[in-house]
Amino acid sequence: MRAVALYAHYAAYVSGIHRLHLATHFNSEVTESVTHASTVRSAIVKLNGEATRDRDPAPIVHTSDYNIMLKEAYKTEEIAAETYGEILPMIEFDGDTELYDALEVIYFDEQRSVEELRMMLMV
Ligand SMILES: [Fe+2]
Numbered sequence: 001m002r003a004v005a006l007y008a009h010y011a012a013y014v015s016g017i018h019r020l021h022l023a024t025h026f027n028s029e030v031t032e033s034v035t036h037a038s039t040v041r042s043a044i045v046k047l048n049g050e051a052t053r054d055r056d057p058a059p060i061v062h063t064s065d066y067n068i069m070l071k072e073a074y075k076t077e078e079i080a081a082e083t084y085g086e087i088l089p090m091i092e093f094d095g096d097t098e099l100y101d102a103l104e105v106i107y108f109d110e111q112r113s114v115e116e117l118r119m120m121l122m123v
Contacts, residue, residue, distance in 0.1 A: 002056040003033040003076055010073070015064040022066055029073070029113070036106045043099055067121075074117040081110035 011026035044051040061072050084107035091100045 001033075001037055002058060002060070003080065004030055004037070005055070006060045006072065006076060007033060009060055009062070010069040013062070013064045014066050014069060016066060018066045022069070026069075026073075032109060036109065039102050039106060043102065046096075046099060070117055070121050074114065074121060077110055077113040077117055081107065081114050084110055 007026045007029040011023045011030065014022045014026065041051045061068060063069060063072075084103060088100065088103060088107060091103055
């Protein structure tokens with residue numbers, strides 16, 4: 001749920017000429033992150049777990065500079081892609097193909113975000 005707060009904050013504060021498209025981009029990332037969180041929550045329920053109500057404590061850098069925002073988003077998406085990459089083999093081992101498919105979709109979304117941000121930053 002940290003990504004939701006990060007992208008909502010950046011959609012509100014992004015300034016300059018890039019605000020025109022980046023505010024829309026950040027808002028669509030909010031929607032995507034809410035959907036991902038919902039899928040993960042359902043997966044935890046399915047596995048008889050208890051979903052956390054706490055957010056990742058990593059601070060969200062306050063800025064109106066789109067370059068800093070994109071760098072922070074890149075770091076966030078990289079961690080997300082890495083995390084899903086670690087979770088997938090565990091689900092595969094468990095043999096739940098429905099769950100595997102649901103989380104693989106998220107994994108690909110995160111990878112796409114990393115690549116998109118990499119292109120925006122040219123890193
Ligand atoms: Fe993401």
